[in-house]
Amino acid sequence: MAFFSKILSMFSGGGEQAPKAAPAAEPQEYAGCKIFAEPVREGAQYRLAGRIEKEVNGQTLVRTFLRADMFTSLDDARECTVRKAQQIIDQNGASLFSDGAASRTT
Template sequence: MSILSSIKGLFSGGESAPEKAEESIEYKGFMITPAPMKDGGQFRVAATITKGEAEEQKVHSFIRSDLIASRDECIEITVRKAKLTIDQLGDNIFR
């Protein structure tokens, strides 16, 4: 499956569908919520990163092209990539 067809599937209700969201993990004042997406027989790396509460809450969601065979491994990779993004961008992630 190509990346473009995967993205199209996200908006048209195609093959890719979010699994139930996992428990959030706190990292440097940010909350990372892994949300692996089932895609065929594999899982796509996806998560939401938030900071703040109520009206002050900022949200950044991402979906990567990475496909991982194991759901648990996908969650581990998702958290690692989210932490790396936070380390590199900090609050600029919300711009």
């Protein structure tokens, strides 16, 4: 039976699956922004990923980010995602949202 499973997996893309987002965590407030830690599961690890939102003139502007950093623990990935988002906010300041684009990747 295992033999047939291996053959079927060869024709269905080798059993590889697209990366999956980890379960959502509560957003964190920082410098007038909301930080959403959204690590992406890749195999047995999590890739650092998240989004930063800010309300500007009644419109919610979103900046998403994805980095190469990988973690074995979901909690570690979330913690580092929040720190990375804080760093992005601190380094970019007002220019992070100055273009007025509703959504973009940083």
